[in-house]
Amino acid sequence: MLKRISQMSLRLRTLLFFLLLSACIPLILGPALYFAYGHIQTHNDPADSLLLFGLAAGVGLLLCVVAIGALFDVNVASPIQGLIRDIQTILHSNRNHSVDVETGRYLDHLPETVRALARQYRIQRSAVDKTIANATQETAKQKNTLETILKDLYEGVIICNLNNQILLYNQKALSLLHVSGDIGLGRSLFSVIDQPPLLHSLRRLRNRLAEERHHNHPEGLGTSFVCATVDGRYTLEARMSLVLDLEENIPTSYILTFEDVTTELSALGKRDHLLREATEGLRQPIANLRAAAEMIANSSHMDDHMRKQFQAVMLTESLKLSEKINNLAEDYHGLATTHWPMADIYSANLLSLVSLRVADEKNIEAVMTGVPCWLRGDSHSLLLALDEILHRIHDVTHAPSFDLQTVNREGRVHIDIIWDGPPLSSSEVDSWQDVRLKESIGGMSLRDILEHHRCEMWSEEVDQKRSRLRLPMQPAHRPQADKTSETLPARPEFYDFSLLSQPNRIRPEIGDCPLSELTFVVFDTETTGLKPTHGDEIIAIAGVRIFNGRILTGESFARLVNPGRSIPKSSIRFHGITDDMVKDKPPAQIVLPQFDNFAKEAILVAHNAAFDMKFLKLKEEECGLKFDHPVLDTLLLSVFLHDHTNEHSLNDIAKRFGIEIEGRHTAIGDALVTAGIFKRMIPMLKARGIVTLNDAIQASHKIVEVRAQQADF
């Protein structure tokens, strides 16, 4: 029966309740009236009987209505209420909430329909969510790309709405403007950039748009102008572009890109000032001089007194002129910038390009030597110039190979091209200057390029055998030395001197060779710490070869090593090498044999060599190697050469020798500095009677003994 009811339609079922209700009235009222009639007959008090049975019927009816109401509530109203709650849950909090079908079984198909609807809703929402997620991800990706571009952009970029509130700015904008005022999203642009020129440009662009002139305007909706920061500290060359809405007719915001032109403008200003001084400023003294000279020359009758007065005028005016012209020349030469764009260049990069280029074109061997340094120049035109010069020298001298090196001396960086043979004549070198170089911009000549770099070139002897062509260049704007080098303490001297005494291993014929003729590998290691026997490991090793007294910069060895352990944070500030940097690098067992191969047949040189040798020695067995090369220590040699001082750290010696330090505390940087030092030491040792390798080793041993004794005390 119940099953049958649950299969009925909802309307029929609701009708059933009301039928039940209607049926109750006659079923209760009928018997009540019947019994009331009988009661009146017997008792003869109609009012009393009617009251009694009326009450009974009323109570019966009430009970029926309550019972049916309860039935209605349980089976209809309450399940509907439940469904409403379910729907609300699905809509607002949990899309996966399931609809209870059982409690609503008398509600016809309502629960199932709601359930189906919920499922549909779920599917649709998931699809929408996925689309949104994808779109968001895509936007994020584009945003990242945009941020990267903006960050790397040389220009500062700011986007503002038409109320001049900043909507976006990049790193460069921040770094340029933060000193002048507060730059921040939502802030007014005028808290950092001076208002009038900016507003003027904005007005011009909006007028151009309103009058629809922008369609034919060469700059479209953009314009360039010069403005300044609010504090007047920086002058900016800026460009403003109006951004329109999607329909392309209402401006919504503007983009401002800018560069700091303060130094350029001030250099231009100085140049202008110089030019004015050189023209107008010289008029007066020249007028004085000329008038006096003409007076003396043209007046036949002039008394001695007058003549002396004119002569005095000529003397003082010409002295004034001399002084003025000297000042002008000094100011002119002191102008930091030329009109040609320059950058800081690392000589090793430039010279390796030159050497590749000449090898490709004409099979000229150009070997990089010496300690590289930074110089200021235009890399491409210098490359062309050096290439041309090398070819010219080769054509004249037929020298098959050249050394290329840079020397940092007295505030200038010399680029030297060295060959075996006599120097070139000045007229020869001059005759190359006016030929136009094929690949240069606008067909520049060698003279043009040298002039941009304020450079002269000439050829001179290096020694009896070799000559060089020298090009003095401006040093780089960046400091030549690495900033970190000043603050970090040097490694403590390492006192395991036995590591250096390997005299038996030296082949006797090598021992008697002069130092100037031997091949050396000057090397340095970076390590996780100072205790090789307590688990510290090599994390970088680098070496550079010295051959025939030349540092062969092009033949260097530099590798990072995976130490198989974590790198202590405290050591990272010394070498800057992190776990991340070495995780993909080969271990010592791979790298050390490569280094051994690089250093084969060479004498090893290092600063505080015992320290590095100890690390190498401990790895011998693992790597199946024997580091039994003769070893020289620049620290010991320095003690031998400069016994008047206690300053023998790499920094101190480099400073003493005037060697500029680049990339200090990297293995290759330190190896190069050590090589520069060692090269300088060879002639100094010779002057002290230390000529051969054996001499140098014996001298070192004496120092070792003295130091060991000192260490004992």
Added chain:
Amino acid sequence: MTKSVLVVDDEPNIVLSLEFLMTQAGYEVRIARDGNEALEAVVEKTPDLILLDLMIPGRDGYDVCQTLRRSEEWASIPIIMLTAKGREVEKEKGLALGANDYVTKPFSTSELTARVKELLGDT
């Protein structure tokens, strides 16, 4: 014996003064107006000192200086370079090519005389 000074310059107005100045200082003065003339003058009679302008026609001053320095006979003649080029690199080039001294125009005549005397050991 009177020491001789060779003045090499193509600007007659300065030659006039230099000639007068050196004669006043007690030297015998000869004049050359370009690089080749200068070398011929040296071959003809070795001077004790050369005042050499850099910007002369033909072989320039650098060239003359280098040529003399590379010869055997004249490698040690003291040379003072006179020049209107005043940059440090040019001075460095001049000294690298063998000049003993480098004087930028305009110069003080008394100072020039002093430098000449110093190089000739006449102080």
